[in-house]
Amino acid sequence: xxxxxxxxxxxxxxxxxxxxxxxxxxxxxKFLKYNTTTPLTPAQENEYLLSSLFRKENFNPYIAQIDxxxxxxxxxxxxxxxxxxxxxxxLSANNSVPLHAKDRALLRDAGVxxxxxxxxxxxxxxxxxxxxxRLASAKPEEKPLAKREPANDRVDPDSQxxxxxxxxDDAQKxxxxxxxLRHPRKTKLRATAAFPLLPDTGLMDTTFMAVKFTxxxxxxxxxxxxxxxxxxxxxxxxxxxxxxxxxxxxxxxEDGEWVSVYQMKDKAALQELKSKLDSTEKEQPANLLDxxxxxxxxxRFRHHKNYDMLYHPFSKPYEELALKFVSESGETKSLLAx
Numbered sequence: 405x406x407x408x409x410x411x412x413x414x415x416x417x418x419x420x421x422x423x424x425x426x427x428x429x430x431x432x433x434k435f436l437k438y439n440t441t442t443p444l445t446p447a448q449e450n451e452y453l454l455s456s457l458f459r460k461e462n463f464n465p466y467i468a469q470i471d472x473x474x475x476x477x478x479x480x481x482x483x484x485x486x487x488x489x490x491x492x493x494x495l496s497a498n499n500s501v502p503l504h505a506k507d508r509a510l511l512r513d514a515g516v517x518x519x520x521x522x523x524x525x526x527x528x529x530x531x532x533x534x535x536x537x538r539l540a541s542a543k544p545e546e547k548p549l550a551k552r553e554p555a556n557d558r559v560d561p562d563s564q565x566x567x568x569x570x571x572x573d574d575a576q577k578x579x580x581x582x583x584x585l586r587h588p589r590k591t592k593l594r595a596t597a598a599f600p601l602l603p604d605t606g607l608m609d610t611t612f613m614a615v616k617f618t619x620x621x622x623x624x625x626x627x628x629x630x631x632x633x634x635x636x637x638x639x640x641x642x643x644x645x646x647x648x649x650x651x652x653x654x655x656x657x658e659d660g661e662w663v664s665v666y667q668m669k670d671k672a673a674l675q676e677l678k679s680k681l682d683s684t685e686k687e688q689p690a691n692l693l694d695x696x697x698x699x700x701x702x703x704r705f706r707h708h709k710n711y712d713m714l715y716h717p718f719s720k721p722y723e724e725l726a727l728k729f730v731s732e733s734g735e736t737k738s739l740l741a742x
Contacts, residue, residue, distance in 0.1 A: 446472065575600070613652060642671055649677050651705050654713055663713040666705035673703055 477483070503511075578585060582598035631638045646667040653664045668674045 613654070639671075642674070645674050645678050649674060649681065650708070654715065656715075661713050661715060662710050664710050665708045667708045668703060668705055670704070673701075676701070677703055 579598045579600060582595045585595040585598075587593040627640065627643060630643060631640070646669075649668060651666040653666065655662055655664060668677065
């Protein structure tokens with residue numbers, strides 16, 4: 405089997421040559437001496453910039469200069485009436501210009517058959533206006549309600565307790581009359597069964613690990629080696645049950661990381677533990693404050709083997725949810741919901 409190699413990015417570089425079929429210029433370029441230090445008048449500057457190929461006499465009607473700003477004064481201080489308080493005479497007045505009847509057809513929106521003669525003035529034909537403020541001020545103010553009900557946020561303990569009890573009552577109604585349940589989008593679907601989902605408080609503090617053996621750690625090879633050693637005394641079901649009830653202990657130290665596997669060798673104790681793990685009966689939680697419980701069974705595990713471990717912590721520990729459905733007949737169905 406060939407080893408997968410990391411893809412390498414390769415860029416294709418192509419040489420592009422552009423062909424210039426234009427003939428070379430007949431004359432060398434002529435450099436113009438442009439004076440940037442000595443102040444010159446516009447008339448003298450125009451004479452220096454014009455070469456011998458273009459004469460001033462041929463372009464006099466085109467380069468006639470009205471003033472130094474070419475008829476467009478940029479200094480607003482020179483505008484008549486700007487500093488005298490007569491800005492209204494210099495600037496455009498804020499008056500609505502009446503629109504000609506023949507020009508109203510140009511402002512009509514596409515798809516509008518008739519022209520409304522009472523439509524307001526167009527904003528882009530005048531200076532910049534803040535239309536949003538004018539429309540907001542034109543709206544009539546809403547009258548306050550005479551009596552406003554207080555907001556019920558349900559923050560007090562009694563309201564929260566009532567809401568929790570109400571949720572359990574609604575859930576019980578759905579369990580009793582599950583045929584009345586309707587899908588929010590697919591109205592033709594009907595519920596055929598309903599299962600109560602209750603938290604298992606006994607497993608809340610339990611940490612689960614997903615162990616995956618790869619390569620030389622396959623259990624089938626160990627079973628074959630054990631079968632060849634024990635021959636007729638080999639019990640395959642005992643080894644499989646011991647693997648199912650095994651305890652995996654990850655160890656991290658300065659020497660490295662590995663996982664130690666502990667298994668049970670007693671067949672009777674192994675069957676008893678496996679029956680308890682497969683049981684669907686509700687467990688009674690033990691009280692640690694009562695002291696040592698002498699009646700509690702004790703199971704002895706022996707060290708079996710060490711395996712190299714590659715630990716990958718799960719970044720989203722609550723993304724997967726394991727569900728176990730137990731019907732009245734005793735059949736157990738497991739489901740892994742993501």
